[in-house]
Amino acid sequence: MRFEEVYGHPPAGVWSAPGRVNLIGEHTDYNDGYVLPYALPQRTTVAAAPVPVPEWTVWSAYAEQRKPVRFGEADLVPGRVTGWAGYVAGVVWALRAGRFPVPGARLAVTSDIPAGAGLSSSAALACAVLTALADLAGLTERDLPLADRPVLAQRAERDYVGVPCGIMDQSAALLTRPGHALFLDCRSGEIAQILFDPPAAGLALLVLDTGVRHRLVGGEYAARRTTCQQAAAALGVAALRDASLPDLVRLADPVTRRRARHVITESQRVLDTVALLRAGRIREIGPLLSASHASLRDDFEVTTPELDLAAATAEAAGARGARMTGAGFGGCVIALVEAPAAESVTAAVASAFTARHLPVPGSLLP
Ligand code: GLA
Secondary structure, three states: OOHHHHHOOOOOEEEEEEEEEEOOOOOOHHHOOEEOEEEEEEEEEEEEEEEOOOEEEEEEOOOOOOOOEEEEHHHOOOOOOOOOHHHHHHHHHHHHHOOOOOOEEEEEEEEOOOOOOOOOHHHHHHHHHHHHHHHHOOOOOOOOOHHHHHHHHHHHHHHHHOOOOOOHHHHHHHHOOOOEEEEEEOOOOOEEEEEOOHHHHOEEEEEEEOOOOOOOHHHHHHHHHHHHHHHHHHHOOOOHHHOOHHHHHHOOOHHHHHHHHHHHHHHHHHHHHHHHHHOOOHHHHHHHHHHHHHHHHHOOOOOOHHHHHHHHHHHHOOOOEEEEEOOOOOOEEEEEEEHHHHHHHHHHHHHHHHHOOOOOOEEOOO
16 A cells, blocks of 8 residues: 555655665674674665644554554653554654654555564664655755764664664664675764675675564563673773673673673674675675674574574585574574575575474575
């Protein structure tokens, strides 16, 4: 259903934001570390038109009821609007809290980013709505610079909806250029566009969705954040970004030590990956991807048996490297393969899953 069919008149415009895959740098953003996501072709699209009253009506193709949700100024209190519409209310709230004007609006949302697959469908929603509302309000990039927008979308998600996310997903949705991965220093906010074009090198980056949707992801994610903060406090540093491997002996608790080790080694793997990509040595990033998965499995403990199976099978079938991507506890695995091997690696993963009576992972890219 399109905007016209829902509201009976055309929209003033159409805006969109992509989902993302994180190439490497997992659970580093909230430790002031480095990340390297890139944008997917899959996007969330928002058609919108202003209305003369401070009231917002949102329709989504994915809402269970398929009925528009309406909220007004009284609902611009964190947590008041729940479910997917909460992301929209959160963006209105975050813009207003930043003293930006926001007109009332009618919005219609569609998306081809699978939800809950760790591909940042929620950040894409928040970022598409943010771009739409900023444009409807007449805000130019001078009024609200692109570089300042990820923080506003993050506030919507973190402070209004209540998901304790970092800054990676919103930055990826708003700042990534086609054919590039976004190298982001999550402390300084500094970015660099890193050429990342597997097909040009005769490679393919597979994205395989295990279909596992972990409902406890919020609680586990928050727990990892807390442990990282505790580790930083115990080491007397502002964030784990400031710690190095020799410091780990000062952490008495073995679990905390492993969590911190993941963050420290993962940030270094991002730097190593960026160095290889800048040197045009894309094939050589494979082992770093695999090392990242092992660290997320053994030290950070956020993988699932399905993610481990997909990554290990892809590697055994010839992938140069494979890893889970996103927060973990389900979702997708990425695998860097020689282009001619894309099909056989995908098929090997499918048969490993079938042999264990698990649903065959969906493939997001050919
Ligand atoms: C989720 C969060 C991000 C990041 C990743 C893990 O996607 O939204 O901020 O922390 O998990 O790397």
